[in-house]
Amino acid sequence: MARDYVGRKPRANKKRPSGKKPTGKRRFPLVALVILLIAIIAFVTLLYKINNSATKQAPLPTAVVPAQAKPVTLKPLPKQPKEPDYIEELENKQVKVKVPKQKKAAHQYQMQCASFRNRDDAETFKAKVAFTGLSSQVRRSEGKNGVWYRVVLGPYKTRRAADSDRHLLQRNGINGCQLWYWNWD
Numbered sequence: 265m266a267r268d269y270v271g272r273k274p275r276a277n278k279k280r281p282s283g284k285k286p287t288g289k290r291r292f293p294l295v296a297l298v299i300l301l302i303a304i305i306a307f308v309t310l311l312y313k314i315n316n317s318a319t320k321q322a323p324l325p326t327a328v329v330p331a332q333a334k335p336v337t338l339k340p341l342p343k344q345p346k347e348p349d350y351i352e353e354l355e356n357k358q359v360k361v362k363v364p365k366q367k368k369a370a371h372q373y374q375m376q377c378a379s380f381r382n383r384d385d386a387e388t389f390k391a392k393v394a395f396t397g398l399s400s401q402v403r404r405s406e407g408k409n410g411v412w413y414r415v416v417l418g419p420y421k422t423r424r425a426a427d428s429d430r431h432l433l434q435r436n437g438i439n440g441c442q443l444w445y446w447n448w449d
Contacts, residue, residue, distance in 0.1 A: 373423055375416065375426050375442065376442050376444060377433065378414070379413065393417070396433055430443070
């Protein structure tokens with residue numbers, strides 16, 4: 265059976281019949297009124313005491329002046345020195361810097377970006393590297409896991425030069441390149 269909850273009328277409160285007031289009388293809050301009057305009297309008393317204390321002030325101390333004061337003679341200030349013209353001085357200056365000689369690198373670096381089992385995949389990756397403006401080589405290496413075709417860039421004389429090319433590759437979406445010491449194999 266379905267019930268109609270939408271058209272249903274609200275039920276009247278069964279505790280008290282509609283239209284009649286409750287039977288219990290409320291008492292006047294006498295205790296709250298007494299507490300309020302005490303608080304108002306205390307506040308007025310506090311304001312009165314503060315008002316009376318503000319009118320009574322202690323006398324200000326007077327300054328003691330010695331009877332025989334010597335007059336002070338001031339010396340005139342020296343003339344302000346002329347400010348040098350720094351722009352003209354700096355135009356004619358030359359700065360000498362001692363640059364230490366760089367040590368020759370003990371070894372060179374190579375960067376390996378990928379390795380594939382298939383030479384065609386390595387050549388495809390080499391072309392992708394070429395689009396960034398760098399040249400790479402495909403090297404064949406044999407190991408205990410079989411034949412691998414490595415895509416290698418380099419040699420680089422310094423690690424900084426290799427990192428510069430690695431960052432260029434990263435900006436073009438080629439990630440995972442590793443730096444190794446150069447092997448002549």
